[in-house]
Amino acid sequence: xxxxxxxxxxxxxxxxxxxxxxxxxxxxxxxxxxxxxxxxxxxxxxxxxxxxxxxxxxxxxxxxxxxxxxxxxxxxxxxxxxxxxxxxxxxxxxxxxxxxxxxxxxxxxxxxxxxxxxxxxxxxxxxxxxxxxxxxxxxxxxxxxxxxxxxxxxxxxxxxxxxxxxxxxxxxxxxxxxxxxxxxxxxxxxxxxxxxxxxxxxxxxxxxxxxxxxxxxxxxxxxxxxxxxxxxxxxxxxxxxxxxxx
Numbered sequence: 001x002x003x004x005x006x007x008x009x010x011x012x013x014x015x016x017x018x019x020x021x022x023x024x025x026x027x028x029x030x031x032x033x034x035x036x037x038x039x040x041x042x043x044x045x046x047x048x049x050x051x052x053x054x055x056x057x058x059x060x061x062x063x064x065x066x067x068x069x070x071x072x073x074x075x076x077x078x079x080x081x082x083x084x085x086x087x088x089x090x091x092x093x094x095x096x097x098x099x100x101x102x103x104x105x106x107x108x109x110x111x112x113x114x115x116x117x118x119x120x121x122x123x124x125x126x127x128x129x130x131x132x133x134x135x136x137x138x139x140x141x142x143x144x145x146x147x148x149x150x151x152x153x154x155x156x157x158x159x160x161x162x163x164x165x166x167x168x169x170x171x172x173x174x175x176x177x178x179x180x181x182x183x184x185x186x187x188x189x190x191x192x193x194x195x196x197x198x199x200x201x202x203x204x205x206x207x208x209x210x211x212x213x214x215x216x217x218x219x220x221x222x223x224x225x226x227x228x229x230x231x232x233x234x235x236x237x238x239x240x241x242x243x244x245x246x
Contacts, residue, residue, distance in 0.1 A: 008080050014039065015051050022057065022070035029065055055079070117223040118216075120157035126204075126211050126223045127158045134170050134206050141171040142206035143239045148178035149200035153219055175242060177201075190246040205239055207232040 001016055011019070021037040022028065028036075034044040048068050051057035056075055059068045117126055134142050146154075155161050165172065166185045174189045178198050183189075202213040208229035216222050226232075 008083060009076055010054060010079070010083075011051075011056070012047075014043070015047055015054075015056075018044065018047055018051065019056060019070050022068060023073070027060060027067040027069040029067055033068060113227040115225045115227070117225070119221065122223055123154070123213060123221045124157040126213065126225060127155075127161050129209070129225070130204055130206050130211065131161075131164060131168060131170065133209060135168050140169060141173070142204060143236060143243075144172060144174045144205070145201070145203040145239070146174055146176055147198045147201045148176070149198060150202045150213065150215065151182075153200065153215060153221055154202055154213065173239075173243060175239065175246065190243060192246070203235070205232055205235045207236065210235050 003013075006013060006016060009016075018033060018037050018039065021033055025032060025036055030041055030045050030048065033048070034041045037044065039047070048057055048059075052059065052068075056071050056079070057068055058071060059066045061067075117123065130142060134140050162182065162184050169186060171186045172188075174187065176189055176191045178194050179191065200215040202211075204211040204213075209225055209227050210232050211223060211225045213221060213223040
């Protein structure tokens with residue numbers, strides 16, 4: 001079993017190994033369980049006590065000895081369901097109380113509202129931030145200015161960006177500077193014709209943020225993200241005005 005599933009069940013690899021041995025053996029002594037699992041008796045006993053506290057193992061006395069037995073595998077599914085319900089409740093509290101309270105602590109604008117990113121890893125982070133931010137909004141949509149020269153480099157670190165955007169049903173409006181651009185679901189595109197080469201640039205407006213991506217020397221991508229509802233709103237007014245005129 002992989003580590004993520006074990007974490008969900010709150011079991012270690014050793015505990016899961018012991019659980020499998022118990023299912024195979026049925027009620028068994030510590031000595032027999034340890035021998036079957038290939039784990040020393042002291043460690044087996046300590047692990048079984050922990051597993052008992054987690055509700056996946058029980059024991060029954062037989063004379064002076066303890067025989068341990070595994071609970072039905074359905075118990076593992078019940079534990080996972082209980083954790084899911086707990087996590088859903090905690091996430092709900094996080095959204096309703098903690099996150100809004102933390103946002104109130106932020107100044108309206110400071111140097112911390114401007115973040116700089118560079119390289120493929122940085123651009124991937126910005127693209128993921130666009131999806132995550134827009135996905136939390138009632139109207140899942142954002143707007144983009146994009147030039148032809150940037151497109152080849154933009155999704156290089158995150159080739160599944162468009163696929164994930166479509167899966168999340170996020171709409172995008174694009175004003176393309178120059179010809180071309182991909183045709184995908186949940187997207188609209190208008191063009192500004194140009195003569196000659198246009199510098200590589202990409203501006204994503206996803207209130208309360210604006211991301212600006214360009215290429216430095218040797219096609220090295222750099223980005224600036226401004227977290228300001230006022231700036232994002234002003235950029236969106238410019239975009240909407242131009243969109244209506246095209």
